[in-house]
Amino acid sequence: MKPTHTGEALQERIVRARESAGYTITEAAGQLGFNNYQTLSALEKGTRNVTAYELIEMAHLYGRSLDYFFEQDVLPEATPLWRRTETTGEATREQRTFLTFLERYSTLENLLGLKRRWTEIRSPYDHDDFAHDGFAVAAKLATDVHKKLDLGSRPACNLLTVLENKLRFKILHLSLPRGVSGASIVDDRLGVGILININEAPWRRHYDIAHELFHIVTWDIFSAKEIGDGTKKTRPEQYADIFASTMLLPETHIIEGLKDIAPDDKIKRVDIIDLAKYFAVSTEAVLWRLVNLRKLKRAQVQNILSEPAFQDLDRTMRRGLSQEYKTAKFPTRFASLACRCLMEGKISRGTFAEYLELERSDVDACLAEMGFAEESYEKVAFA
DSSP: OOOOOSSSOHHHHHHHHHHHTTOOHHHHHHHHTOSSHHHHHHHHHTSSOOOHHHHHHHHHHHTOOGGGGTOSOOOOOOOOEEEESSTTOOOHHHHHHHHHHHHHHHHHHHHTTOOOOGGGGOOSOOHHHHHHHHHHHHHHHHHHHHHHHTOOSOHHHHHHHHHHHTSOOEEEEEOOOTTEEEEEEEETTTEEEEEEETTSOHHHHHHHHHHHHHHHHTTTTSOHHHHOSSSSOOHHHHHHHHHHHHHHSOHHHHHHHHHHHOTTSOOOHHHHHHHHHHHTSOHHHHHHHHHHTTSSOHHHHHHHHTOHHHHHHHHHHTTTHHHHTOOOSSOHHHHHHHHHHHHTTSSOHHHHHHHTTOOGGGHHHHHHHTTOOGGGSOOOOOO
16 A cells, blocks of 8 residues: 555654554564564565555554544644653553544544533633732632532532533543653643543542643643643642642531531541541542641641551541442543444444444444433434
């Protein structure tokens, strides 16, 4: 198969797809079933023509559509804002997986004519506002977003559903390399995306989503250089923490909860864990929020967090909670849109299976499980 476009040669597009997916030529050759890397090298150099089957396999491995290899012009690849806890965290393949998910999700929305809504919570503040009193602005912004989204008294329990269904955020849970906790992106073509490390405890994932939400809300305010890669607590990262803490632990509700379990103003360690369980956040988040509300002192919190006995108690009291907050890789809305597109003939069964990472033989079972059997999908006319 020879290139059919006049721009970038097919072999150059193949190389770019492999590199952006994070594969060395040896790794890719093995995954593609070639006997040695020289075969793939010949394809990439153009000294051997690629077959249709080989190109399909490359598209699947590199997370690309076949159109990518033949389009006249390819737009620059969107770059997510990564959040790392260690400098060693690399996520090249995960970035491509994330972008592929966003591309497919956007395709489904476009096929169904769905509009995006994230601009409803865009920050009304600018860079100068944050420069004047950034922490107060971040807290105020969190309160405003909490109210606008109607997150209730336990925001962490509602946040994911509200972002996905009300604002149409595209949120993917993926196993990420050590030291990488997540990423976010705002892109005109792809919409808003959040990537969360599914290996984290549920209460930490809730906090990570809220943290990434701050970066999305303030996407046009801070540069990537100002924010950094998450390994250092830059000012925007500190603002994101304040935002997440304030939104997930609203002052009125946490004070009320505190009065219920500690009416004599004497907080026991078990009370802290109970509060964290109720609000579905980490005990660390609760403790630092109580510092911000002047209910505890910084030195007290540092001592509590350093106690092995407290850490053991926390793990014991939370045992089994991970199942309660179990999260699938793909959002229910993504799967539902894929079902709608298939039922309406907008995508093929093969595309449906590829999008949801299913065997073709499992497509009918998936449709039935999602409630999209033929008889349940019949249209009912309005009166």
